[in-house]
Each structure stands twice: as structure tokens, then as C-alpha cells.
Amino acid sequence: MEPGELLEMLDNVQDVVSRYRLLPTPAMEYVNHAVERLLGYTPEEIYAQPDLLAFSVHPEDWDVLQPFGQPGEAPAEPVPVRLRRRDGSWVWVELWNAPIFGEDGGVVAVAGVARDITERRMVEAANRELEAVRLRQAQALEINDNVVQGLVTAKLLSELGRNAEAIDVLERALDGARRIITELLEGTEGSDEVLGRGLRRESAAGGAM
Amino acid sequence: VTASRESNGRFRVLIADDVDDLRALYRHVLEVSGLFTIVAEAGNGRHAIEMASEHQPDLVILDLAMPEMDGAQALPEIIEASPGSRVVVLSGFAERSLGPMVRTAGAAAFLEKGITPDRLIAELARVMRND
Numbered sequence: 657m658e659p660g661e662l663l664e665m666l667d668n669v670q671d672v673v674s675r676y677r678l679l680p681t682p683a684m685e686y687v688n689h690a691v692e693r694l695l696g697y698t699p700e701e702i703y704a705q706p707d708l709l710a711f712s713v714h715p716e717d718w719d720v721l722q723p724f725g726q727p728g729e730a731p732a733e734p735v736p737v738r739l740r741r742r743d744g745s746w747v748w749v750e751l752w753n754a755p756i757f758g759e760d761g762g763v764v765a766v767a768g769v770a771r772d773i774t775e776r777r778m779v780e781a782a783n784r785e786l787e788a789v790r791l792r793q794a795q796a797l798e799i800n801d802n803v804v805q806g807l808v809t810a811k812l813l814s815e816l817g818r819n820a821e822a823i824d825v826l827e828r829a830l831d832g833a834r835r836i837i838t839e840l841l842e843g844t845e846g847s848d849e850v851l852g853r854g855l856r857r858e859s860a861a862g863g864a865m
Numbered sequence: 866v867t868a869s870r871e872s873n874g875r876f877r878v879l880i881a882d883d884v885d886d887l888r889a890l891y892r893h894v895l896e897v898s899g900l901f902t903i904v905a906e907a908g909n910g911r912h913a914i915e916m917a918s919e920h921q922p923d924l925v926i927l928d929l930a931m932p933e934m935d936g937a938q939a940l941p942e943i944i945e946a947s948p949g950s951r952v953v954v955l956s957g958f959a960e961r962s963l964g965p966m967v968r969t970a971g972a973a974a975f976l977e978k979g980i981t982p983d984r985l986i987a988e989l990a991r992v993m994r995n996d
Binding site for chain 1: 884978
């Protein structure tokens, strides 16, 4: 394949493909036209401002960009990062950067591929929200089954004058409530920290005599 | 009073609730009132549909949170299986959370568990009078 044919092919792929030279002086050597669709900048604008792509990475996402390995090592896995578009909006991409090594073993350039994963991230976020809703529903059912039903039964027994039975049921409901609280706290991220702070309330508990 | 009654003048009732103690207490409260007689009980939604189809009760008292098939799932099938029944949902959940949904699905009323026995009887009687 001729180099011209290769570049033509790269300009027709959906992903942004780039090659950033580090030595002897940093410069964007190549970026395909997909960048205009993804970020709103033409390749010519990026050639004129070589750091534009690097500075478009969201500051909170810098940590996920791994340092390059050594020659012969397997390339790093692609990482999800947010890039700022020309219009100021953010787009999620899966970024894959591969070092290109010089004869002395040093990194002389970086080949990059960026794939738009905004839609996938939206689906993932929707699934997380759905999972959270399911968890809240399960917790509501646990409380209903183990506490509310017991309280209802005890109240009804008491209203019918069957107080000894009501107290038995209340004790079972209390055990159920304690178990649920324990499970909820044990299943909470950072529960040790919460317990360590003594479970300080935001407001006074209601109902206690 | 618009709903039918059996020969002793009582409304025939199916109670669907997965808590055995509560079913027994509701049975007691309803029977002592002199207005209702329990013709069947069910511990889950699927069994409630079967019992409704078999007994064609005047009134179905339906819990929502039940194993196997919950009350909300069972509600439309109970109405289909026993079109002459009035269904009252009696739930541990708050009326404001689920009341509109179950009424839209065909329930005649939504009552929160914890209601006093007198009030329960009064509300069920009101439903059967079709007030």
C-alpha cells in the first residue's frame, strides 16, 4: 500500500488517529480528519497548536493516563478520558496511546487512537442508576418485610388486647431492624469511617421516649 | 349496598398476604365485624389469582410485597379472573408512593397497614357500598 493510500484510509475511519512527535522538538505530525467530527478542530488547527489535544483532556482524568512502558513491553490498555470540544462540551473517549521508541530506547513519539464512547458511557450510567434503583427497592422491601409488617402485626395485636403476643412480635421486628441496619452499614463503602465517627445524626431521632 | 352478599348477608373475602400472623389477625377482625366472611387466603400473588378465579369473592384484600408474584403484578390478573370482585390494596408502603399506581391498575382503594381495626372495617364497608 502506498503512503498516500494509507493516509486516505485513515481519514475515512471513525476513530481519531494521531502521531505526536516528542523529539527533537514536540509537534503533532499527523492527525486524521475524524478529529474535526470528534472535537470540532481541523487537523490544520491542531498542527498549529500541537498541545491542543493534550490540554483538552479533563484535569480529573490526567491520573488515568499511565506512564509509557519500556521497549518490548505490551502496550498499555486503552483508558476512558473526557476531552473538551471546541464548543466547551465534554466528550468521553477511549484513549489508546502507544510509545514509539528511538534507537536509544527512549520515547521519540506517541501514536494515539481516540474512540468516541459517549453513548456507551451514557448506557453505563443509565445501568448504574437502574442498579441503584433496584438496590433501593430491595432495601425498601427488606424494611417492609422485616420491620413494617412486624410493627403492623404488633399494633393490631395490641389493639385487640393481645399485648403479650404484641411484645413478642415487636422484639422480632426489632431484631429484624437491627439486622437490616447492620447489613446496610456493612455493605456501605467507607462504613468503618462512618462507624468511627459515631454515626452522628444530622438531626435528632424522632419517636424515642 | 351494591355488591353481592352470601346467604348470611356477609361479603365474601379473599385475603392475600404473605405474613401468616397478619392474615390470621385480619381474618379475626373481619369475621368479628359481622360484615365479612373469609372464603380463601393466599400467600402470594399467583395463589391469589387462583383463589380469586375459584371463589369469585366480593372483596379481595391484597398485599403488595409478596414472594413469587407481587400484588401489583397480580392485581390486573385478579380483576380479569374475578371481574365482580372489588380489590382493596392493604400495604406496608405509603399511600402516596403506590396509591395512584394501584388505583390506575383497577384497585378500589389503597389502605396503609397499621390502620386500626375499626377504621379498616369502616373503609372496607365503604368500598363495598361503593361510596
